[in-house]
Amino acid sequence: MTASYDVVVVGGGGAGLRAAVAAVEADPRVSVAIISKVYPMRSHTVSAEGGAAAVIRTGDSLDEHANDTISGGDWLCDQDAVEAFVAEAPKELLRLEHQGCPWSREPDGHVAVRPFGGMKQMRTWFAADKTGFHLLHTLFQTSLGYERIVRYDEWFVTTLLVDDGRVQGVMALELMSGRVEAITAKTVILATGGCGRVYPFTTNANIKTGDGMALAYRAGAPLKDMEFVQYHPTGLPFTGILITEAARAEGGWLVNKDGYRYLQDYDLGTPEPKPVFKSMELGPRDRLSQAFVKEVEKGRTVDTPYGPVVHLDLRHLGAEIIEKKLPFVRELCLDYEKIDPIRELVPVRPVVHYMMGGVHTDIHGATPLEGLYAAGEVACVSINGANRLGSNSLPELLVFGARAGKAAAEYASTAKDPAPLIALLEQDERRRLDHEMIHPDGGRERISDIREEMQQTMEAAAGIYRSRESLAKAAEILQDLRHRFRSARVEDDSRTFNTQVLAALELSCMLDVADSIVQCALLREESRGAHQRTDFPSRDDERFLAHSLIHRNADGSSRVEYAPVTITRWPPGERVYGR
Amino acid sequence: MADSITLRVSRYRPESETQPTVQEYEVPLRKEWAVLDGLNYIKDHLDGTLSYRWSCRMGICGSCGMTVNGEPKLTCGTFLVDYAEGPVRVEPLHNFPVIRDLVVEIGDFMRKLPTVSPWLVAAEEPPPDGEYLQSPDQMDAYKQYSMCINCMLCYSACPVYGLDPDFLGPAAIALAQRYNLDSRDHGAHQRMDVLASAEGIWACTFVGECSTACPKDVDPAGAIQRYKLTAAMNSLKAFLLPRAAR
């Protein structure tokens, strides 16, 4: 056994760093460790571009932000959580500003805000178009000043140690040496991010493999609303690199192969030369992605060697705005498409971007499993419901990271030490890893083959539009893939920085997560937000105004139950955009 | 354009070797492919034992720095077609110990970074209710230095760091300057000792390769020389007006 802490945070991105700092601030006696499979500044928070929403303008109100979020989420959001979120978001962003975050400014020195999709008012704070980068680096650099936070960089958590119905620590693999150690803890906070790599085209980095979701699921905590996968309407073809929604907020247009702003055909408003809140290109992401699919069906998209695309037209914005407000977007287009958005159209298509679903938590970040907390994209509180609005996820990291950190510290201050029996669990896990992973006997299947098949299956069956046949078929294929995975070939027998074993561990997490997405999607017989069923095209509040919760049974199979959505002040209504 | 291109990749397996070796692989030459795509092709289809770091593949996380044909590069933003005949030599970053294959140990930087207090040191008065006001011009004063993605290409390019591993290094000093020049910061005094030490700015001889290598135009060399001026002025002031400096 290596060490013991009061709070162990798994994941060193925005949510993880915020949780760790919140824990040490909540209780000066609490010991905190962050275990991350990458150095914290590599966490995927770094790629976020557009901005972070919080109410600061006079004339804006918390209720409006809540309403936009709840209707954006197609009423699947827990409204008490949303109310807490919108109230705390401004404080968190302001705190970051006091810690040095370089929010873009108005000429008078105040923080600037920009419009964003699905928001009725301008409330999206931004740091040029590298908001996530600046946010993460501010958080990371600030955390360096808290000497009490211990960090385990490039350690991969392979399992949660659970005994007596309580999470009591983790087993982790040190990438550099290959040694596997138990790190016991009174509480564990999962902040491992989403699972975009389950799909073939995604804005997500290679590290987004749903590790924390699988860890929680295998330990007995349920996953919630897994069927809600967000496609971002504007990713570059081939790479899937994100072109931020801010490009549309600054006035960009989406046009089809005829140069026509096609969104007007999909009940999203009428085209105006300047962006209009909650209309056309500033509509919600699920509706824009769905419009793309319809345009493909009508044959009005442009064919490329990497599939159909539409165009993002930024030319009318002018060089000055693009260079000042969207410099990173320009850089990405030049580097990866060899296109200058000042003069040319940018090819874009919807790509998987965010996971609304995740580990089920309450509004303090606590899961039903004692001692286990979760925050950020890995968690589902739920504030995003069936579809997340852009610029809500960065404040989500901060608000719920802080809540989880504080709650974990409070629990830890009165909790018992982890049981000595944990040492036995440690032996079990070492043996499991040695036998199954690090020294497999034989092995015929390539890890990359299984991974690619999983991704193609998910895109075809659990993409923007789903149906019972496609989902049932996918469930079978995934079952087969999990079987084939057991004979996955690990040729690399080195213990030093073995990234093939890491890839195998990540693939095993992804297979579990993919299956949970498909199972939940199969059972939700309605269309809501990002989950669209061609066989059940309307929203069904009677049966499905509820969260799906998927649990792992002892024999490895899964069962799905439903839990009610918390409605406080916003009864379900129609989602209206452009009117 | 040819169909494929040769990558000559540095391999190092510490359990069985004392020195790196070179292994050649033939990968498809596609016009959109970066060197990183070539490495991924090798790992997925040719040789699963190749180890390297990567994550975002869009030049913002800083994971995938390696030496390509002798130059420090982010392999996700370095395109195979630009090396069209090949072969392309892919080696780990220079000036860092090699753990395995293309993976280097950057613990030295991670230990040095906190020593420059890279966080906003607030004034003694409590912060305002709202935000600290900062005009766009005031932000321009430090913005460039805030763009560092910690990719370590600058350390790889710096011959001083290669010869003297105790040198604080370009990225750490640039980050210190990012805070020194931020109008909201009051920590310049507490960073002075570390920065103005023999292994701080004064170890730098302005080779300037760090700024050439930097993929984000941070210009760490400029940051260091500016601080030399600042530190020299501070010393002069302390000498001429000892009471004021205290």
Place this chain on the structure above:
Amino acid sequence: MSEGVRYQEYHPRWYRPRISTFWWLHRRSYLVFVVRELSSVFVAWFVAFLLLLANAVAQGDAEYRRFLDWSASPWVIVLNVVALAFVVFHTITWLNLAPRAMVVRLRGKQVPPVLVAALNYVAWAVLSALVVWLTLG
């Protein structure tokens, strides 16, 4: 160092290549850098030469004539010509790099680096003209 970080400082199996003594020959930019640094030796030579000249003048007419004869010997002329070339190189590289160290902000905006360099060159030209006028005029 704080307890907060778990980094190994040394591991015997990490590979640390030795830096060759001739590292500066491996890249053109390194070579130019080393030549630039070595040019300071010639700057030092000019200072020494100037001090020798001043000393010769102070010691009277005969000593001064002896010094001039010595300065006219071929190897001293060659040395001084070579030194002049290096000193000019030294000056130009210095002035070109000056704006990187001297960032001037006027009324909130940065003065363009080209202007800073240009002003430095103008100052050099003016001072040189002054010296020429004093010595030859």
